[in-house]
Amino acid sequence: METTNFTAPDITCGGCANAIKKALGALPGVSEVAVDIDTKVVKVTHESTISEQALRTTLDKAGFPILA
Numbered sequence: 823m824e825t826t827n828f829t830a831p832d833i834t835c836g837g838c839a840n841a842i843k844k845a846l847g848a849l850p851g852v853s854e855v856a857v858d859i860d861t862k863v864v865k866v867t868h869e870s871t872i873s874e875q876a877l878r879t880t881l882d883k884a885g886f887p888i889l890a
Contacts, residue, residue: 823853826874828864828888830881833857838886845884846877864888 833839839857842864846855851869858865864886866877881888 823867824870826866826868826877828866828877828881829862830864830886830888831862832886833859833862833864835859841884842881842886845880849876849880 830842833842836859839859842857843855846852846864846866849868849872851872852866853869854865854867856865857863864881868877878888
């Protein structure tokens with residue numbers, strides 16, 4: 823398993839956190855998604871077969887683009 827962290831500046835509430843968890847959690851191979859609303863950090867634990875780009879794309883499609 824790998825852990826990837828992203829900063830998503832558009833996270834403002836629990837609803838945002840839930841939407842992110844639902845979107846990323848639907849990806850096969852993702853085992854855990856943690857969202858810190860205060861720091862706007864998304865922590866994803868996933869299999870090594872999932873690329874960082876796939877995670878980025880999923881967040882973007884969910885309406886939460888990340889900082890480069």
